[in-house]
Amino acid sequence: MRIALTDPIEPIGEAILREAGHELVPAAGFGADAMRALVADADALIVRQKLPDDIVAHGPRLLCAVRHGVGVDLIPVERCTEQGVIVANVPGANADAVAEFLVAQMLAAARHAEWMHARLLDTGWGQARQRTAAATELTGKTLGIVGMGAIGSRLAEIAGMGFRMRVLGHRRGDAPMPAPAERASLPELFAESDYVALACPLTPETKGLVGPELLARMKPGAWLLNVARGPVVQEAPLVEALRDRRIGGAALDVFWEQPLPADHPLRTLDNVLLSPHGAGITQEAATVTSRVAAEEVVRILAGQKPRNFINPDAWTTARARRAALGHEGSAA
Structure with a gap:
């Protein structure tokens, strides 16, 4: 055949x-x-x-x-x-790959790794080192995970047991929450998390799930991480929130239109980490x-x-x- x-x-x-x-x-x-x-x-x-x-x-x-x-x-x-x-x-099959990628993005956001690398090469040691004053640690922070399947469960394990983060989880139905995640409603999860990771499937219920209301609940320094599907997030309000510094930043691996258009406003922002739908590829x-x-x-x-x-x-x-x-x- x-x-x-x-x-x-x-x-x-x-x-x-x-x-x-x-x-x-x-x-x-x-x-x-x-x-x-x-x-x-x-x-x-x-x-x-x-x-x-x-x-x-x-x-x-x-x-x-x-x-x-x-x-x-x-x-x-x-x-x-x-x-x-x-x-x-x-x-x-790619749960470990995606979970590890999300951890890498959190670390990059917390320690400004890409920014320091670029400045060190461009403007020198001193200016690059100045950014260390803004660095933070993952230990003790709160991670909210939307979608507690294989990826979300593995991420919860790494973050909770490896970095001693508090982990909030949201999933459909009443299935038990995998340790060490605590069950949370979406409003609670977005309001209390320092990092929000989207690892849910794209369904009619999750399309456009993250819009102005949930974005408004996020902490001013919180980061949104999307490895699910682009349409889970409403891009226009996300761009506005990022541009106005109402949230700390976003690490996005997926987008409504792929490849990401050359003139997309996300490309103009300095508080985003963009990748080409590669989180699960190792x-x-x-x-x-x-x-x-x-x-x-x-x-x-x-x-x-x-x-x-x-x-x-x-x-x-x-x-x-x-x-x-x-x-x-x-x-x-």
Whole structure:
């Protein structure tokens, strides 16, 4: 069978797919039209970029779309479910990478590392050293985490046990809060935290979650850290809060429009740390993610349910789609 790749994956993933007898087909470009062309004769799709909503209509043989990562907002899950295309993801594979990145951003904000580096090279030792007067420590500060999944739980562990920070957590539902986090409402979390880390999925409920009301609750020196998805934060009020110094700063790895436009106002501010959606990308995380994504594809194409089944309601329709395409095999 033919496995379409929206972007390259690690050699371990390629080897797993080839050993199972599958052919790999890389994308010829980037964007909606390239994705439509990619799936024209594909049986499976490994996803690392945004798919157009009509992707299934352009993939008559498509049996599954497996997210090379966690967030399935890149995939039109509802339409896949309607048409019997199985959607799976790889949760937790990059939790360490993202949690460590968030800690690095907090440290950079607290110690002004990037600023001092630039000034030392540009204006010399003395001016760079002057910034040490504004440095702070993480120990004893309060970290608020929105989204207590694998990433949020790991971050809470590092911050609470490693830096002795007080950790507040907010999550959907009433599941127990992982130690050492304390459960908090969103208003409480934003008001009491020195750092607010967004690690929640993008859903209709979280889109635009952080707007003027929550930003107004933040301490004047507090930092907002976003490794979730850009649309979780309303960018215009955030820019205003940063420009007016109503909050300390923001470390942003994701944005409403990616790549970040050259004329975006965030680029003009000196109290932001910007990165290109790279929080979850490390050699270790990429290896695990590629391996698990490839294993899920092999499992699905063999007629089995994926271990990380995003749209289980599609199972009956998926079996019918598979049978109509002349494939044998079903779940055990």
